Amino acid sequence: MTKQAQPWPPAGAEPAPAHPKAPGPGSELGVHFTECFGCGDELEGGLHLRSTVADGLTVRSRFTVTKNHQGAPGLAHGGLLACAFDEALGTTVGNLLRRPAVTGRLETDFRRPVPVGSTLHIEARVDGVGGRKIYASADGRLDAEDGPVAVRARGLFVMVGLEHFTSHGDPDAIEKFREQGRPVREDWDINP
Ligand SMILES: CCCCC/C=C\C/C=C\C/C=C\C/C=C\CCCC(=O)SCCNC(=O)CCNC(=O)[C@H](O)C(C)(C)COP(=O)(O)OP(=O)(O)OC[C@H]1O[C@@H](n2cnc3c(N)ncnc32)[C@H](O)[C@@H]1OP(=O)(O)O
Numbered sequence: 001m002t003k004q005a006q007p008w009p010p011a012g013a014e015p016a017p018a019h020p021k022a023p024g025p026g027s028e029l030g031v032h033f034t035e036c037f038g039c040g041d042e043l044e045g046g047l048h049l050r051s052t053v054a055d056g057l058t059v060r061s062r063f064t065v066t067k068n069h070q071g072a073p074g075l076a077h078g079g080l081l082a083c084a085f086d087e088a089l090g091t092t093v094g095n096l097l098r099r100p101a102v103t104g105r106l107e108t109d110f111r112r113p114v115p116v117g118s119t120l121h122i123e124a125r126v127d128g129v130g131g132r133k134i135y136a137s138a139d140g141r142l143d144a145e146d147g148p149v150a151v152r153a154r155g156l157f158v159m160v161g162l163e164h165f166t167s168h169g170d171p172d173a174i175e176k177f178r179e180q181g182r183p184v185r186e187d188w189d190i191n192p
Pocket residue numbers: 032038086087088089090091092094095099100101102103104105131132133156158160162165166174177183184
């Protein structure tokens with residue numbers, strides 16, 4: 001049986017303009033939570049992904065693969081590459097639309113091996129919105145912004161209210177998150 005490619009974003013999705021208070025081109029997005037495995041600076045073995053707004057609805061992220069991220073000897077583990085894309089897509093959605101959202105679905109295509117020591121340059125964009133659903137996609141290139149594509153990903157994010165985090169998360173960690181003062185500021189649209 002032939003598998004039919006599904007349109008992306010799906011029919012019915014609409015273009016999603018950046019939030020009026022979204023950080024502009026050239027803005028460094030920083031760490032959203034210091035204990036985050038994707039971007040946090042407190043975890044030695046974390047991915048330490050760093051992100052910068054490019055233009056429009058695009059964010060460029062960088063992640064250097066270390067020995068902490070291996071699957072096969074000397075090569076990145078696919079699950080950790082998926083984590084890097086979850087982070088890159090999530091930070092794109094969160095910061096540009098300024099709505100709390102969580103990953104509902106994440107698809108990854110692994111096209112080339114990613115060696116330890118290489119840097120993955122991930123370009124992510126918001127493709128559209130339909131109701132509470134946000135569609136985003138990203139390409140990851142090896143060692144340069146115009147390097148060969150190693151990984152591609154698509155994510156479906158679902159807008160949630162703050163209660164998603166307060167009712168399911170750890171109160172102490174949430175308190176630490178609040179004390180860090182980021183990224184929930186007055187200019188976020190909190191209630192979906
Ligand atoms: C003080 C607290 C902190 C506040 C934080 C605030 C801001 C965030 C901060 C910074 C942002 C910056 C950076 C972020 C960086 C990285 C982000 C990483 C993101 C993650 O790593 S996050 C962890 C993994 N993630 C989860 O832990 C989610 C577990 N999950 C659930 O919590 C529920 O499952 C939920 C909420 C997803 C939906 O549940 P729900 O009950 O609210 O809504 P429902 O089920 O009705 O879905 C609504 C519509 O989405 C469609 N839909 C849902 N899932 C789908 C799927 N898989 N495939 C296709 N469609 C799907 C339905 O079909 C329906 O579509 P329709 O409306 O058309 O019917």
